[in-house]
Amino acid sequence: MVAGLLLGGFYAAVSLGVSLIFGLLDIANIAQPAFVILGSYAAYVMNDALGLDPILTGLLLTPLFYGLGALVYRVYYASFERRGEESLRGLVFFFGILFIMEVSLSLTFGVDYRLVQTAYTSKSIDLGGVGIAFRYLVPCLVGIAMTAGLYLFLGRTFYGRAIMAVSQDQLALRLMGANPVQIKTIAFGVGIAAASLAGALLISIAPVIPSTDRDYIGRMFAITVLGGMGSIGGTLVAAVVLGVAESLMATFFGPSWSLAVSFGILLLALAVRPAGLFGR
Amino acid sequence: MTPRSGLAWLAGLAVVGAGIALAGLRVNPYVYFAGYVILQYVVIATAWNILGGYAGYVNFGTPAFFAMGAYTAVFLIQSLRAPLPVLILAGGLVAALLGLGIGYLTLRLRGVFFSIATLALSVVLQTVIINWEYVGGSRGLSVIRPSGPPFGSYVTFLFTVMVGLAVLSVMVARFIERSWIGRGLAALRDNEEAAECMGVPTLRLKLFATTISGFLLGVAGAPFPYYVTFVEPNSAFALDYAVNALAMPMIGGTTSWAGPVIGAVLLGTAQQLATVTISSEMNLFIVGVVLVAFVVLAPEGILGLVRRLRGR
Numbered sequence: 321m322v323a324g325l326l327l328g329g330f331y332a333a334v335s336l337g338v339s340l341i342f343g344l345l346d347i348a349n350i351a352q353p354a355f356v357i358l359g360s361y362a363a364y365v366m367n368d369a370l371g372l373d374p375i376l377t378g379l380l381l382t383p384l385f386y387g388l389g390a391l392v393y394r395v396y397y398a399s400f401e402r403r404g405e406e407s408l409r410g411l412v413f414f415f416g417i418l419f420i421m422e423v424s425l426s427l428t429f430g431v432d433y434r435l436v437q438t439a440y441t442s443k444s445i446d447l448g449g450v451g452i453a454f455r456y457l458v459p460c461l462v463g464i465a466m467t468a469g470l471y472l473f474l475g476r477t478f479y480g481r482a483i484m485a486v487s488q489d490q491l492a493l494r495l496m497g498a499n500p501v502q503i504k505t506i507a508f509g510v511g512i513a514a515a516s517l518a519g520a521l522l523i524s525i526a527p528v529i530p531s532t533d534r535d536y537i538g539r540m541f542a543i544t545v546l547g548g549m550g551s552i553g554g555t556l557v558a559a560v561v562l563g564v565a566e567s568l569m570a571t572f573f574g575p576s577w578s579l580a581v582s583f584g585i586l587l588l589a590l591a592v593r594p595a596g597l598f599g600r
Numbered sequence: 601m602t603p604r605s606g607l608a609w610l611a612g613l614a615v616v617g618a619g620i621a622l623a624g625l626r627v628n629p630y631v632y633f634a635g636y637v638i639l640q641y642v643v644i645a646t647a648w649n650i651l652g653g654y655a656g657y658v659n660f661g662t663p664a665f666f667a668m669g670a671y672t673a674v675f676l677i678q679s680l681r682a683p684l685p686v687l688i689l690a691g692g693l694v695a696a697l698l699g700l701g702i703g704y705l706t707l708r709l710r711g712v713f714f715s716i717a718t719l720a721l722s723v724v725l726q727t728v729i730i731n732w733e734y735v736g737g738s739r740g741l742s743v744i745r746p747s748g749p750p751f752g753s754y755v756t757f758l759f760t761v762m763v764g765l766a767v768l769s770v771m772v773a774r775f776i777e778r779s780w781i782g783r784g785l786a787a788l789r790d791n792e793e794a795a796e797c798m799g800v801p802t803l804r805l806k807l808f809a810t811t812i813s814g815f816l817l818g819v820a821g822a823p824f825p826y827y828v829t830f831v832e833p834n835s836a837f838a839l840d841y842a843v844n845a846l847a848m849p850m851i852g853g854t855t856s857w858a859g860p861v862i863g864a865v866l867l868g869t870a871q872q873l874a875t876v877t878i879s880s881e882m883n884l885f886i887v888g889v890v891l892v893a894f895v896v897l898a899p900e901g902i903l904g905l906v907r908r909l910r911g912r
Contacts, residue, residue, distance in 0.1 A: 411712055420892065574731075583727075
């Protein structure tokens with residue numbers, strides 16, 4: 321149960337990017353998990369070569385990922401959105417990107433499991449009789465911090481508010497003198513930058529192989545849909561719900577069923593209440 | 601029967617005949633192995649295109665249907681040692697039922713949400729199969745081919761069967777495309793609300809498309825256990841099928857029955873060559889790059905390019 325709660329904080333970190341890009345911008349970026357795995361491998365390489373802390377690496381690399389995200393969005397915009405045929409062909413485009421990134425990683429690093437060890441990963445603290453491992457606690461705290469940061473960014477800053485505006489009415493935004501494409505580029509970049517940090521968290525929790533991204537597609541989209549498409553607070557709540565549900569399932573039925581939880585919840589959420597728990 | 605469809609029947613029969621002749625030639629056995637996979641992709645791409653290309657519903661859950669066909673076959677082999685034609689028919693029917701199910705899903709889910717739901721469906725089914733020991737669970741199961749195929753070796757026999765199935769599925773797709781069903785599907789692809797308002801029975805057409813598409817995908821999967829002789833969830837539910845099923849029609853062109861065939865033959869052959877000469881990792885990489893290149897640069901596929909060249 322506690323493990324599930326902690327896992328939830330981490331899942332929130334992983335899902336924020338999708339929540340922003342898919343929830344607010346309506347861009348079905350199904351390649352997001354591949355960017356997360358890219359972040360994981362970046363953290364691994366930096367740790368292996370320089371002994372850097374994975375979370376620090378994740379933070380340092382956010383500008384790079386931001387640039388990558390902005391670039392991907394520009395290509396997407398030029399080839400789909402401007403022609404007005406975005407949704408389905410765009411989805412196929414991102415599906416292709418997912419495969420390219422995954423195979424590139426497995427060609428470069430092979431298919432061995434990689435894990436980053438840090439000074440704190442093996443430690444744990446005792447809270448009222450429940451042992452809490454740092455390797456779950458730290459990602460959870462970072463995840464909550466990221467959620468809070470994104471919440472403040474969207475609510476309080478000029479660009480954040482512009483992103484909220486672009487998700488509601490592009491024409492109105494254009495009339496106000498802002499450029500929706502520029503705003504969306506920023507939002508997409510921020511979403512991908514979040515993947516850098518999330519990837520660093522992922523590799524410090526569990527070993528990663530290039531095809532780990534496939535497990536996370538379901539989790540990310542389940543959390544985003546359940547959380548109500550772009551509601552940042554909703555994302556955190558849905559992530560915790562999913563984390564708890566998965567760890568209960570793993571305890572009672574065995575770990576081989578836990579993946580079915582996220583995809584099952586996703587299927588149910590889509591079939592019964594596509595607007596999610598906190599729908600707009 | 602119009603002269604054109606008569607011609608199509610003749611062409612189909614000629615292809616089947618050529619397949620049987622090729623099976624009789626007994627060239628290098630690898631040719632049949634590779635040929636089987638390419639033909640299997642012709643069936644898969646054609647089946648995917650009935651839903652994805654004609655109706656505009658992108659299905660990411662191809663592995664689910666393919667594996668339903670394969671595992672129905674495994675179940676029937678395990679329990680009854682049923683003959684191949686029964687396996688193919690049963691595999692097709694079970695996958696068709698699944699298709700009918702996702703057809704009802706389209707009532708609530710459109711576009712991107714439908715695609716994500718089909719992907720989720722595939723993973724859920726895979727988890728169920730992993731936990732079902734009777735059909736091998738996560739460890740997989742060896743399947744023994746029946747002794748004494750009707751002719752040739754068992755691989756050449758399966759190859760011939762696949763030739764027949766490929767021709768059948770292309771015929772079905774061609775028939776759908778040229779009938780009122782195809783026009784109805786095209787109408788709902790372009791604008792579902794408008795089509796419904798004009799009196800196109802959109803729900804019935806969508807259910808028809810998902811069911812037929814599911815049936816053919818299941819049919820493609822049913823001979824799979826005998827082909828590989830060892831079935832395990834990771835290979836039957838491989839995401840390769842999902843990406844190939846959409847890459848092939850996208851490359852060939854999604855609006856005509858010829859598109860998926862062209863795409864499957866080109867990409868399937870390229871993958872077979874890459875697997876032999878470079879590595880099997882590389883062939884997925886090729887699919888990814890080609891897929892992205894085509895959706896960005898030539899969204900109408902090869903057929904669209906040809907049409908544009910001719911028009912000028």
